[in-house]
Amino acid sequence: MHWQLSERNWAQRAKMDEWDRSDTTMGANTNINTNTNTGYFPYLRIGKMNEILKQIPLQYISVVNEFSTRGIASAIGVSMTTVNNLIATMKSLDFVVGRRRFLFTRPGADYSVLIRTDEDAAKKILEEQTKKIEYFAVVKQELIQKGELTIFEIGEEMVKRYGKNWTNPLTLKTYGAAIATILDFTGFGHYRSGILRLEEEKEGMDIPVPYLSVEKMLKIMDALFPGGSEIHKLAAELGTEERRLSQELSCCRAMGFVRYPRRGFYELTEDGREITRSSEGLRKKKFTNHLLGSGYKKLIDRLQQQLHADDKITLVTLGDLLEKEYNRQWSEITKRTYAKKFLNWLRYSGIVVKVEGGYKLRVS
DNA sequence: AGGTTCTTAGTTAAGGGCAT
DNA sequence: ATGCCCTTAACTAAGAACCT
Numbered sequence: 001m002h003w004q005l006s007e008r009n010w011a012q013r014a015k016m017d018e019w020d021r022s023d024t025t026m027g028a029n030t031n032i033n034t035n036t037n038t039g040y041f042p043y044l045r046i047g048k049m050n051e052i053l054k055q056i057p058l059q060y061i062s063v064v065n066e067f068s069t070r071g072i073a074s075a076i077g078v079s080m081t082t083v084n085n086l087i088a089t090m091k092s093l094d095f096v097v098g099r100r101r102f103l104f105t106r107p108g109a110d111y112s113v114l115i116r117t118d119e120d121a122a123k124k125i126l127e128e129q130t131k132k133i134e135y136f137a138v139v140k141q142e143l144i145q146k147g148e149l150t151i152f153e154i155g156e157e158m159v160k161r162y163g164k165n166w167t168n169p170l171t172l173k174t175y176g177a178a179i180a181t182i183l184d185f186t187g188f189g190h191y192r193s194g195i196l197r198l199e200e201e202k203e204g205m206d207i208p209v210p211y212l213s214v215e216k217m218l219k220i221m222d223a224l225f226p227g228g229s230e231i232h233k234l235a236a237e238l239g240t241e242e243r244r245l246s247q248e249l250s251c252c253r254a255m256g257f258v259r260y261p262r263r264g265f266y267e268l269t270e271d272g273r274e275i276t277r278s279s280e281g282l283r284k285k286k287f288t289n290h291l292l293g294s295g296y297k298k299l300i301d302r303l304q305q306q307l308h309a310d311d312k313i314t315l316v317t318l319g320d321l322l323e324k325e326y327n328r329q330w331s332e333i334t335k336r337t338y339a340k341k342f343l344n345w346l347r348y349s350g351i352v353v354k355v356e357g358g359y360k361l362r363v364s
Numbered sequence: 365a366g367g368t369t370c371t372t373a374g375t376t377a378a379g380g381g382c383a384t
Numbered sequence: 385a386t387g388c389c390c391t392t393a394a395c396t397a398a399g400a401a402c403c404t
Contacts, residue, residue: 043369048396069367081398084368100367151394168371170394177394193378194394209380216385241387246378248386334381340385 040092041135041158042178043085046185052078052086053112061112066101089178093129127186135162139179139196143189148197151176207254207295209326210341211247214287214348218276220248221257221268225276228267255290288349299325299342300351304361312358315339 044052055076060067073083090096095108104112107125114122130136138161143149155172158164158179166172177194184191189198212220223229223237231249235242249266252258257272268276275286291297302325303313311317319335322342330338343359346352352359 045395079398080367081369082396085397088369164370166370170372171370173394174370174396211386213385240385243378243388244386247380250379328380331382333383337382337385 039162039164040088041162041164041175042089042092042182043175044089045178046181049086049089050115052076052082054116056112058113061104061109063104063106063109066098066103068101092133093126093182094133095129123186126182127188130182130186130188136179136183139183140188143183143196143198147199148195149176149180151180151194151196154179154196208247208250209322209338210296210345211251211338213341213344215344216248217252217255217257218283220245220252221272221276224258224266224268225273226268228261228265231264231266234266254296255294257290284349288351291345291349291351296342296345300346307361311360312355313343313352313360314358315343317358318343 042049056072057075060072060075069080069083069087072086073080087096087102090108093108094105095111096102096104107129111122111125114125135158138157139149139154142153142157151173152169154176155166155174156176158175159166159172164175166175173194177191180189180191180196183189183196189196191197220234220238223234229237231242231246235245238245240248249258249260252272253260256269257275259267259269259272261267271286271290275283278286292300299321302321303318306321307313315336316339319330319332319339322338323330323335343352347359351362353362
C-alpha cells in the first residue's frame with residue numbers, strides 16, 4: 001500500500017528519468033519509452049541479484065523514498081561496489097532509476113517484494129520487463145535464429161549493437177551470462193554452462209560417454225523416487241562420490257530418465273518414474289525404447305553400418321567405435337571401460353546377442 | 365571527492381581420463 | 385564398479401581506472 005504512487009511522486013520520478021536520459025544523447029525525447037534505460041546491461045546473474053535483493057530491508061523498497069548506494073551498503077553489510085553492481089543490474093531492467101540517489105520503479109518495487117514470497121509472480125513481472133526492453137529482443141531473436149548462444153556471443157552482440165567498450169573477454173562473458181540467466185529465469189530458453197539454448201539440451205553430438213551400467217542407473221533412479229533429491233543427499237545415500245555421481249546423472253539425463261531442474265537438484269522424469277515402478281520385463285522394454293530414442297541411437301546406427309557380414313562385436317571394436325564417435329584419444333584401458341558399459345546397455349535391451357567369441361546385433 | 369563502470373584474481377564446480 | 389587426480393571453465397567479490 002505505502003508504495004502506491006501519488007501525483008507528487010510521479011513528478012519526482014519524471015525528474016529522475018531526466019537525469020538518466022541526460023547523460024546520453026539528448027533529443028529523441030518523443031520516444032514513448034521514457035523510462036527505458038539507456039546504456040545499462042545486466043551485470044549480476046539473476047540468482048545473485050535475487051539473493052542480494054532479498055537482503056535489502058523492506059523499508060528501502062519504496063517508489064517514494066530515494067536510497068543511496070551507501071545507505072544500502074551499510075544496511076546489509078556489503079561493499080559499495082557490490083551494491084553498485086546490483087543497481088546497475090536493476091537499472092538495466094528498469095527496476096531502478098536515478099543516479100547517486102535512486103528510486104525503485106513500480107515494477108522494480110513489486111519485483112523486489114514479491115521475490116521474497118512468491119517467486120512465480122516475481123518472474124511474471126520480470127518477464128514483462130524483458131518484453132519491453134530492446135536488448136532482450138535482440139538476444140531472443142538471435143537465439144531463435146541460431147538455436148543456441150554462448151555467453152561470449154551475447155556479450156559481443158551488445159558491444160556491436162550498443163557500442164560498449166568492453167574489451168576483456170571475461171567481461172563479455174559476465175554480461176552475457178547475466179542476460180542469459182535472466183532469460184532462462186523468465187522461461188525463454190535454458191541456460192547452462194556458458195550456453196543459452198532454445199530447447200532443453202537436445203542430445204546432439206554431445207551426449208555423455210556411457211559411464212555406468214543399467215543396474216547402477218536403476219539404483220540411482222530408485223533413490224530419486226519419488227520426489228527427487230539434492231546431489232549431496234543422493235551421493236551419501238548411494239555411497240558414490242559427488243563428482244562421479246553428477247557424471248552418471250548426466251547419462252541418465254541423456255536417456256531421458258532424469259531431469260535437472262536447478263543447480264544441485266535432480267528428479268525423475270515421468271518416464272523415469274514409470275520405469276522404477278515397472279516389472280522387470282516392462283522395464284527392459286521401456287529402457288530399450290529410451291535408448292533407441294536417445295542420442296545414443298547414433299552409436300547403434302554406426303555399429304550397424306560398420307559391421308560386415310560376420311564381424312563380431314567385442315569390447316575392442318566397441319571401444320574403437322566410441323573413441324571415434326566421441327572424437328577422443330583414449331588409452332586401451334579407457335576404451336574398454338566405456339565399451340563395457342555400453343555393451344551392458346546393449347545386452348540388457350537385447351540389441352545384441354552372445355555368439356561365439358563376441359556379440360552380434362540381433363536383426364530386428 | 366565521490367560515484368560508477370570495467371577488469372581481474374581467487375574460489376568453486378564440472379568434466380574427463382585413468383587405474384585399482 | 386567406482387575413487388581419485390588433473391584440467392578447464394564459470395562465478396563472485398572487490399580493486400583499479402575512469403568519469404563528472
